[in-house]
Amino acid sequence: MIELADIVWPVFVLMAWSVIYRPNPFWKIIQNMVVGLSLAALLSAALDATHSTLITPILQMRLYPFAIGLILGLMALLSQTEKTKPVSYWSTSLLAGVGTGLAASGAVGSMILAQAVSLKWTGPDMIQNINNFLSWIVTLCTVGYFIFTIKRGGAKGTLWGVFRNLGKISRPVFMIFAGYSVGTGFLTEVIWMAGPNTYLIKFPGYYIVAIGVIIVIADALYRRSKK
Amino acid sequence: MASIKLKEYQDQLAALFLIIVTITFLIIPVKLPVKVTDPTIAFYDTIEAIPAGGVVLYEEATMIMNWFTNGQTSISALRHIVERIKSDGIKLVLYCCFDVSGFLGMQKMVGSGLFDELNYGEDWVYLGYIPGWETTLAAMREDIRSVITVDYYGTPLDDLPLMRGVNKLTDFSLLVMASNTSLDPWMRQWFGKGVPILMIHGIGAAPTLHVFVENKQIEGYVTPIKQTAEYESLTGIIGLGTLFSSVQALSMIYVIMVVIAANIVYWGRKEK
Numbered sequence: 441m442i443e444l445a446d447i448v449w450p451v452f453v454l455m456a457w458s459v460i461y462r463p464n465p466f467w468k469i470i471q472n473m474v475v476g477l478s479l480a481a482l483l484s485a486a487l488d489a490t491h492s493t494l495i496t497p498i499l500q501m502r503l504y505p506f507a508i509g510l511i512l513g514l515m516a517l518l519s520q521t522e523k524t525k526p527v528s529y530w531s532t533s534l535l536a537g538v539g540t541g542l543a544a545s546g547a548v549g550s551m552i553l554a555q556a557v558s559l560k561w562t563g564p565d566m567i568q569n570i571n572n573f574l575s576w577i578v579t580l581c582t583v584g585y586f587i588f589t590i591k592r593g594g595a596k597g598t599l600w601g602v603f604r605n606l607g608k609i610s611r612p613v614f615m616i617f618a619g620y621s622v623g624t625g626f627l628t629e630v631i632w633m634a635g636p637n638t639y640l641i642k643f644p645g646y647y648i649v650a651i652g653v654i655i656v657i658a659d660a661l662y663r664r665s666k667k
Numbered sequence: 668m669a670s671i672k673l674k675e676y677q678d679q680l681a682a683l684f685l686i687i688v689t690i691t692f693l694i695i696p697v698k699l700p701v702k703v704t705d706p707t708i709a710f711y712d713t714i715e716a717i718p719a720g721g722v723v724l725y726e727e728a729t730m731i732m733n734w735f736t737n738g739q740t741s742i743s744a745l746r747h748i749v750e751r752i753k754s755d756g757i758k759l760v761l762y763c764c765f766d767v768s769g770f771l772g773m774q775k776m777v778g779s780g781l782f783d784e785l786n787y788g789e790d791w792v793y794l795g796y797i798p799g800w801e802t803t804l805a806a807m808r809e810d811i812r813s814v815i816t817v818d819y820y821g822t823p824l825d826d827l828p829l830m831r832g833v834n835k836l837t838d839f840s841l842l843v844m845a846s847n848t849s850l851d852p853w854m855r856q857w858f859g860k861g862v863p864i865l866m867i868h869g870i871g872a873a874p875t876l877h878v879f880v881e882n883k884q885i886e887g888y889v890t891p892i893k894q895t896a897e898y899e900s901l902t903g904i905i906g907l908g909t910l911f912s913s914v915q916a917l918s919m920i921y922v923i924m925v926v927i928a929a930n931i932v933y934w935g936r937k938e939k
Contacts, residue, residue, distance in 0.1 A: 489798050554884050625871060628871075631735050632735065633689060634735070638693060641693055
């Protein structure tokens with residue numbers, strides 16, 4: 441039995457790929473559909489979440505802390521008029537403050553203390569020693585880059601000069617990691633592209649591909665005859 | 668004239684050939700050798716080590732756009748967990764507090780029939796989307812019922828057998844985070860509670876994840892495609908990760924050829 445999704449997905453994929461041939465109405469339709477469908481999904485999920493995490497607990501008479509969430513949410517809606525806009529900042533500020541406090545307190549243990557470990561250069565594994573030594577150098581250089589090149593030319597003095605020069609070493613390190621990010625990003629993007637193609641190679645996707653190919657050939661011949 | 672046209676359509680042709688190459692290797696899969704790496708083994712072993720009756724808290728925050736990359740990794744991990752639920756009676760609590768895109772990814776996963784053979788409420792529970800991200804993570808650490816009182820289907824948590832006696836992070840035997848956004852909030856709010864942590868994330872996050880493993884902050888991690896293929900070879904449940912791994916590796920031959928050719932053409936045109 442053919443499900444609607446078996447037809448819809450290949451059609452959507454072909455509509456997106458059609459821009460490779462030339463900009464066309466199918467491409468424009470799918471562009472607008474992606475925006476429209478995303479907004480619809482966002483609204484639907486937001487309503488669902490409001491119902492399960494706010495309305496239901498309040499209906500169960502669990503006013504604390506859920507009523508506070510409702511009040512803050514309603515306050516945020518006051519941003520829609522100029523006169524009441526300043527009140528909406530209160531809920532935003534409160535949430536930003538709470539969020540920053542939580543993040544800062546969590547970061548101390550997990551991202552500073554837990555990672556402040558001493559890496560040895562004299563272990564039995566020579567490759568690991570070299571790795572650890574490189575970690576030291578790169579950490580120092582990166583700290584040097586961010587702290588001691590705050591202003592153009594860096595701070596004056598011999599000691600700061602040493603760190604300033606360490607900062608220079610960190611630039612190629614940044615480049616290496618930028619290259620790593622681009623490379624791995626591209627590896628992922630190949631699958632972003634290959635993944636949807638799985639809809640085209642199974643029934644009824646390949647019939648839809650055939651129809652797409654016929655449309656492209658017909659359009660190419662028509663445009664050629666018009667020239 | 669022909670060369671002018673070729674120049675005009677060179678980008679489209681490069682993209683079209685890449686599509687054709689990937690489709691070719693999707694239709695004719697090539698089995699490549701898989702060398703299983705340490706983080707993958709650690710990830711697998713940690714799931715295998717969950718004691719019978721232990722509960723797994725699984726945050727599925729993979730954005731829907733990454734369905735074919737991180738999404739397939741998550742499916743592999745969930746299949747493994749489902750197998751352990753069937754064989755050893757471990758339990759699963761699934762939710763998302765990151766954003767709506769993550770929630771849509773999770774919805775697709777739930778709708779894909781992964782949990783059809785399990786008893787809802789006893790083997791697994793679906794909490795759905797709980798907004799708030801890090802503030803929600805922090806609240807759930809101490810009191811899950813302070814952020815949500817009903818599951819996705821509207822059933823009160825206390826009416827679900829699995830959720831009785833489960834209300835904070837330390838009530839779980841394992842925490843799993845699947846995401847492709849910043850992994851810092853999970854690390855900030857989950858680490859240090861004595862509960863093992865596993866992470867599924869994009870390939871770009873591998874250096875960060877490796878540091879977490881080295882410092883024993885997490886037990887292991889799996890990234891999409893290649894490492895997912897490794898993981899699938901360990902579980903024996905072969906999915907799209909294995910297929911995509913060979914497609915990715917073989918497509919790179921074409922990509923490298925295009926990069927070399929593009930450079931030669933570029934410098935040739937510059938000379939003229």
